[in-house]
Structures are given as C-alpha cells and as structure tokens.
Amino acid sequence: MSRHLQLTENGKLKHFLSIEGLDKALLTEILDTAESFAGISEHQVKKVPLLRGKTIVNLFFENSTRTRTTFELAATRLSADVLNINIATSATSKGESLLDTIRNLEAMHVDMFVVRHALSGAAHFIAQHTAPHISVINAGDGQHAHPTQAMLDMFTIRQHKKHFEGLKVAIVGDILHSRVARSQILALNTLGVSEVRVIAPKTLLPAHVRSMGVIPLHDMDAGLKDVDVIIMLRLQKERMNSAFLPSESEFFRCYGLTEAKLALAKPDAIVMHPGPINRGVEIASSVADGSQSVILQQVSNGIAVRMAVMTMTMGSRGGMQ
C-alpha cells in the first residue's frame, strides 16, 4: 500500500509517508539529492529557486520545534512560501474534522502538506484524501513513522561510514513508542546493514519486534559490543508514570550511554540521537558532547534531507520546471 500510495506510475516519489515499500535505489537517490543540497546552508545566499511560487503548509497537530523549524528552513531555502498552521488555535479545536481542515487548505491552492499528528496513519489518511496535485510529507505520525528523520540519520551514517553494508547498528531506549526507530529499522535494513540490534527492557519493546528484522536485547553491554553505530532514543519521561520503568536512575543505570559503555562499541563508533536529549537519563553529557557524538550534525543534515524530499516529491508533479 505504501509503495502504491507514495510513488507515481513511473516510480517517482509522490508523497513521503513511510520508508516501507521504497527500495534501496530510491533511498540512495534521496541521500544523493540531499548531498547536493548540503552545501547550500554554508553559502552567503542560502537559497535556490527550485520551489519558487510553491506554497508549503506545515500542519503540525503535535508540538515540535526542531522538526518544524528544519522543515520551514528547508522550504525557505528552496524559495517556497511557507505557512505554519497553529493547530492549538485552529478549526480542529472547534470540532472541525481533520478532513475538513485539509479540504479548506486545499481550497487555498497550496502545493504540499508537511504533517505531524499524534495518531499512527494520519499522514496516510491525508495523502489518500488530498487533491492529486498536492504532496504530503510525513513529519511523524503517532508511533508509526518519521521517515525524514530516518533519512537524515542514514545521511549522517553515510557521511561517517561511507557504506551501509557490513555495519552493525544498535538502537537503544524506547523502541515501543518510537516512530523514529520504526523508520530507522526499515531504512537500515533496506540499505543493507548487516545487523540491527534493539536494546531496551521488554516494557519498551514492541511485542513482535523480531518480525521487524532486528535482534532484541535487554543487556546494554552485550548489545553494544562491536557496533559501528549507536542510536540513542529519547525516553519520554511522561511514560515513567505508566509502569513502563521504575525510575530514571534505574533506566540510566541499565540503558544510559556512558563513556564506559561506549567503550564496548568499535573505537570509531558514532553516537546519534534524534533529540531532544535527556542528559543523565538516556545519555551522559560527556558522551553527548564527546568526540564520537554526531548529534548536532544530524540536526544540520535534517535541512538538506528535507530539501531533497521536498524537491523530489514536488518534482514528480512538475514542480521543478
């Protein structure tokens, strides 16, 4: 379904909702396109005219500063006009349905929706019901997917490791609630890494996580042994009260990334985190700010990757002419 919904008849990217259904060649194309945009942010004039005259709506039903800002910057650097819809004061709070909100915005002749929503499948739903000339980018839906985050992570990994083949990657923390982890797992497996490990207590792992093509582990020491990439996930503190974990300190003791634990990985292993980070809960400051951390590079790469996805989806409908 994802492939059918996301691609045009000639295999071009129409929407970007999930990594599912996209092949290695297409993911590589996204990374290559992002590569071509990576330098633009360092130019004196940080703009290219590729999406001039296009209107992009950031439709965030869930709070996010970092993701929304990078999408906004990406659109601005492509010379598009950007509209940020403040959902807290929007019509949905007056009882308007999601579909009516979309239909009203469509009537204002916009070209793209960047959607963040608290429910899994919301971006799919919007993509299924928008007018054919509109592209939809999923900026995170429930616990389902956050594909641009996954691709900027892949971009960062490629910068440091050159190839995906043969890599061992560990994803640590709240896998159960993480849309980022789900998209990362799909992307890593599609791009051909040799092993994806997920490390967490059972309370924070999906019940059938093995079916996702990963090795589940509950012991951090065993899990980090000889890995090339460590991806730490944000621990959602609000879940501490829901019997998922006994305490922050116990979580940090078992699953927090310290220098001692990092030493179990390969010496050139990189440390990643989609942010925002909880220092002393999932990662020690010395590691977050250490030489193996690429966390801030991930943030910078987010703009290039989102520029790539925006041009590719709009390009499939002649937006780049």
Next chain:
Amino acid sequence: MTRFLIENGHIIDPANAIDEFGAVCIADGKIVQVGAPAANFTPDEIIDAKGKIVCPGFIDLSARLREPGHTQKGSIKSETQAALSAGVTSICLPPDTKPCIDTPAVVEYIKDKAEAAGFPKIHGIGALTQRLDGTELSSMFALKQAGCIAVSNARAPLANLLILRRAMEYASSHDLLLMVHANDAALSGKGCAHEGAMASRYGLPGIPAAAESIALAECLELAQLTGCRLHVSQISCKQSVIKLQQAKKYGLNVTADVAIHQLHLTENEVVPFDSHYHVMPPFRSEEDCHYLRDGLANGTIDAICSDHQPHDLDAKLGAFPETEPGIASLETLLPLTLDYAEQHRVDLSKAIANLTQKPAQILGLSAGALTVGFDADICIFDPKLTWEVNAQTWHSLGHNTPFWRQTLIGRVTHTLQGGRLLYKLRNR
C-alpha cells in the same frame, strides 16, 4: 395467511437431523410438514427450490441495528431488510443503543419499531448495569418481563469483579442468560489492533490476546462460583478456545460464539491503516484464527454470529486509531460461513447448525429448526450463486466492510419469517 409449498429443495435441518431432498409445507405461519408434501395440502403459492438449500432461518446472536440513538448509521427498518436478505429471521440486539436497553420503556420502543418494520423477532438484550456504567445493577427482572432474552454490558467495562459476581448471582436468580464480551479494559488500554507483528510494524496501539483470555478466565471462575448461565460473545483467540474447552469438559454451563469475519481474516490480511479492518476484538494471528476454526468444528464454540455494526462514512473517515470499530456483516454471514465450511471440510449441516439450532439452544428459543408446529422461519439459499458486494446488491446502510467489491459465493434467494415471505431475491 398464505399457504406455501417449498418444493424440490435440499432440506437441511440439523436440529431434526434432516438432510434430504423434499418439500416443506407452511400454513397459518407454522411448519406443517417436512419431507414429502402432505397429501391434502393445497398451497396458495409454490416456491421452487430446485438447486437450493432449504434450512431454518438464521438466528443472529449479535447485530447492531443502530436504533435508537444512531440512526445516521442505520435503522431498525434498514438493517432488518439487510437481515432478511441474509436469511436472518431472529436478531439479538445488544444493549448499547442510545438510550441503552436498561428500562422496559426502551424495550417497548424497540418492539414497536420492530413491529412497524415488519420484523417482530428482534430480541433485546438487557443492560447488565444501569446506563451500562458498570457499577449499579439494572432492573433485570423488569427487563426480562418486558421481553429481554438475556443481559449483557456489551463492550462497556464493569467496575470490578465484585460487580460481575453480583450481576451473575442476580441474573441467575431470575434465570437470565448473561452474555459477556471478555475483555480486560486495562490490558486493552487504547489499543486498536492485535498486539502482533502488524501492530508492531505500523506503530498501532496493540491489544494483547491475553486481555480477552484473562477476562474470560475470571468470568469462568465466577460462573462456576455463582452457577450463572454464561454465554461468551465474539471470542477471538487461541487461549480463549482452550479455556472454554476446559470449562466445558468439567461441566460448566457455558457457551460461546465467534463473529464470522474472525474465521476469515487475520492481522496478516489487514490493509495498513484501512479503517474497514478496524474491528473489536481485533483481527488476531493465524494461529488464533486456526484455533477458532477448530474450536467451532469440534463444538467448543457453539455458534457463529454476524456481529453486524453498520457505520456511516464519517465514523470510518480518519486516522485508523480514531475511527470506530466494526463491520457491516449481516449480508456476508452466509457466503463466509459456506466458505469456512468448504475450506475447512466442515459438514454443511454442522455449519448451518451454528447459525440455527445452536443459537436457539443458547437462547432457549423454540426456533432454529423446521419442527412441525414451529413458526415458519425459513431461509432458502443458492449455495453456488456468485455475487459482488456492491451498492446494487447491498441492503444495509453501512457500507463498512472489507469485502466491498469482492465476489462471494452463496446467496439467499427467499426468507420467510412466521410464514410470511419477507424477502425474495430480485431477478431470480
């Protein structure tokens, strides 16, 4: 009243162990002869059932008609038309109407509407607790006197096990069947899909099978304690089948049904984020489905129901977790039952018993059989007729089915209720 002769049909009546070709004679709304036509019987109308199966009308243990309270989704009139086109002649209506069935007045309202719709055999299931709030027992005796055939809290949770115990004790004091949807609300949480590979992959909040089987175990223990007649509605998983099997083995007075679509679809068939696959309980694993089919075949599960839940378009229009669960399933009941019987080599008579004789036994009705003297509730169907599920062939106001636009085999051609021909397939 019209006197009917149904001739040349293949008569299957599991309750009377009839599986033969012959005739059924109907007079004054009753069955007067089965097998060879009575010598002195003069019909007003003859129905030629050549190539068709003639069996008792189906008794559906759970079908929402959406009235009162949700008439944008369906009405007693529209949904009973769907029922008749599906060969269903008796319907158990769960109490979660709006207002819910917790007073005799609501029962009377439903009876009046049923009479007006020309479908008098709607059996209301009384609410177990007032307003279905799970805390205060309803006036079960008054509900029984008003015509309720059983009591249930539908899918609304009870506050605690003590309430369930008291409800069982009180229901059994009045010899009322207690129907239960086994579900531990805390374990189900805000889940919308089976806690399996599909939910894990798509990040959908999961409902573990244990939410059902643990609640079922509690119900069985309390039924044992209280002596309550218990019927477990719409079970969905392996462990429930195993627990029921054990309970029956040790003599507990318990029965169970399964929704027909649970015998056909598993989490593997769910199209990601397609709200037509959003049902409660959710579509489980292949293994669960296998146990359900086996459980039905070996008698652990007694009956098949439609669990019909018509919805309007808006109810299914949204992100998967926020849509309303349920399938409009009356009209797929027969073809899916026939498919189940064929795929799993279940004798057709046995499968028909799951729709007729067994539900009648569970409810204590003099129905579900072609017994002389019984009301002539009869279904005639063509087991080989193929048809497409679409707006032209569909009667329910709810178009919410994952089988939409699919071709199915087996279709009802005539339905008689109380000796009246209330449905005849057009162009046949």
